[in-house]
Amino acid sequence: MNNLNLKKHISGQFNTELEEVVNQVLVMGGLVEQQLIDAISAIHTQDLDLARLIVTKDQQVNLLEVDIDEDCTRIIAKRQPAASDLRLVLAIIKTITDLERIGDVAKRIGMMVIDNANKKQPPLVSMENMGLRTVKMLHEVLDAFARMDVVAAIEVHKEDAKVDREYESIIRELMTFMMEDPRSIPQVLNVLWCARSLERVGDRVQNIAEYIIYFVKGKDVRHRSDEDIYTLLDS
């Protein structure tokens, strides 16, 4: 299901501009996804060079956000889009904010790996698993974005409940670890912040899924219950 429907404009130039900005979002999404993959890999391998690289590369993500935002503003000013074109541009402006914040999570994990190097490590396997799930969610929502596919967006939206459950279990695991070895508290807190940030990646992927729904269905479903959102499929 491809709902982008960019062929309909009389102005071929306008088509090109919209297509280009959508492509830029996908480039930014791909970069953020790679940052997140690298961050989770760095948790596992404790590769400090990789961790430092992630921290440095975050600036690329930031610059892409500013560039795409500028492109969107220019399109609105020049093309005066209405209806679904306007919804697309506004959805993009919001999507890149969430992508940028997911980039920040990768950077934070990189910094945690650097800070915690050569110290006693708390258990990290569950966090890696949760991290891999959020990477999968991000990949799927970017796919859904590329095709403006509401069904796929809703599927990935539902996945977040699993991230929340994994997160609760990680918190319990890390609390037990701290109670048994209070000297480890500073390192464990560092890990806890990252676990919480990763849990928030799931929420941000949900946000992007909601912008896709907004674009295709013309309905703002933010702050609605999951059930409300999922019944949209039937309408």
Next chain:
Amino acid sequence: MNNLNLKKHISGQFNTELEEVVNQVLVMGGLVEQQLIDAISAIHTQDLDLARLIVTKDQQVNLLEVDIDEDCTRIIAKRQPAASDLRLVLAIIKTITDLERIGDVAKRIGMMVIDNANKKQPPLVSMENMGLRTVKMLHEVLDAFARMDVVAAIEVHKEDAKVDREYESIIRELMTFMMEDPRSIPQVLNVLWCARSLERVGDRVQNIAEYIIYFVKGKDVRHRSDEDIYTLLDS
């Protein structure tokens, strides 16, 4: 210094629409500010009724975000604003996202007060102080927004460094408390999440200050160093 400059439109109706949406942002800002004040008061008084009220009222904040967002979209579609009008509308769309998230922080604090009721409390005075500073920052940035005052926006932007220092000190205080009494870890973590959220309020106030700069100066200063931003005053 009033930079809103809404008198210049030929269409009186367009003026009214822009003024109304700016007023709505200030209404939303006032509500969020009150929620934050109440939340910090609830930390101090341990007033569970107040805490529950804050949690319930968060939905009002959410609805305002969706309403204002809709108004902005309608204005873009109908009035096809350009230049500073367009920047104003885009600055509003972003501002309300940050205001809504500050509302979430108040809600989270309310939930923490409820969760931690009748349990041994970690030290909370420093967190109240940091909370009061973020309230002051929020108040000042809303004032700056009402007048689109770049000088005031930069002043409040600078304040965040103090929040960051207070936050670091709170974390050290709470870590010490946990190490001395590991059984308190679950409650302290609850407080730590809130401290971290409050620290993020400072960042969100900085974002709003940056949107004011964007509107007035036409420059996107996100992800720039503080020094870069502050030299803008001279340009």
